[in-house]
Amino acid sequence: MRKGLIAAGLGLAASPALAQAPAAPAPTLDYAFTARITLAAPVEQGEVAGGRKRFIAITGGTVDGPMLKGTVLPGGGDWQVIMPGGLTKVEARYFLKSADGTVIEITNPGVRVASPEVTEKLAKGEKVDPSAYYFRTTPRFDVKAGSQEWLARSAFVARGIRMPDHVVIDFYVVR
Numbered sequence: 001m002r003k004g005l006i007a008a009g010l011g012l013a014a015s016p017a018l019a020q021a022p023a024a025p026a027p028t029l030d031y032a033f034t035a036r037i038t039l040a041a042p043v044e045q046g047e048v049a050g051g052r053k054r055f056i057a058i059t060g061g062t063v064d065g066p067m068l069k070g071t072v073l074p075g076g077g078d079w080q081v082i083m084p085g086g087l088t089k090v091e092a093r094y095f096l097k098s099a100d101g102t103v104i105e106i107t108n109p110g111v112r113v114a115s116p117e118v119t120e121k122l123a124k125g126e127k128v129d130p131s132a133y134y135f136r137t138t139p140r141f142d143v144k145a146g147s148q149e150w151l152a153r154s155a156f157v158a159r160g161i162r163m164p165d166h167v168v169i170d171f172y173v174v175r
Helices: 002-009 015-021 114-121
Strands: 029-039 044-046 049-066 069-073 077-082 086-100 105-112 135-136 140-144 157-161 166-174
Touching: 002 029, 029 069, 049 086, 105 114, 105 157
Parallel strands: none
Antiparallel strands: 029 049, 029 166, 044 049, 049 069, 049 077, 069 086, 077 086, 086 105, 105 135, 105 140, 135 157, 157 166
16 A cells, blocks of 8 residues: 555556566676786685685786776785675775776775685685686776776676686676
8 A cells, every 4th residue: 555655656657567667778788898917815814704804916917808908007906705605795996007098996896606615716716617606896997087087987897707816807888
């Protein structure tokens, strides 16, 4: 009854069809670029607040794709919390430098989900087939006005692949 009153008050029909139809067309993704990020050995903090905390420093890398080319600057890193049951929470913060010299700050939170066995192999730096885990992020960019400002004015999603000494992240613009 209350749901119907709210819908009526908003001028909406309380129909199941309305709840099932999106208000707008679904967004699409356009491939923007890939970052190949080299990593230092993990620093293990141990069990903290229910999860295994780690820090992995970023040592450099490359950026290549149709919308951005450049390098990953050394510095920054990936803060991880490996939770029981195969969920790893990640938050990476680092800088890219585009081919035109623009320095771009990236904050890249996300999740990696795998079986506990695969999670442990990834934590040890072992090579694992990317189809054995889910690794997605929602990057945000801060950049000065100019040629790369489009990064801060767009929403992104990314897919990561963890390798023994680096990570490969494919970035997609949400349209």
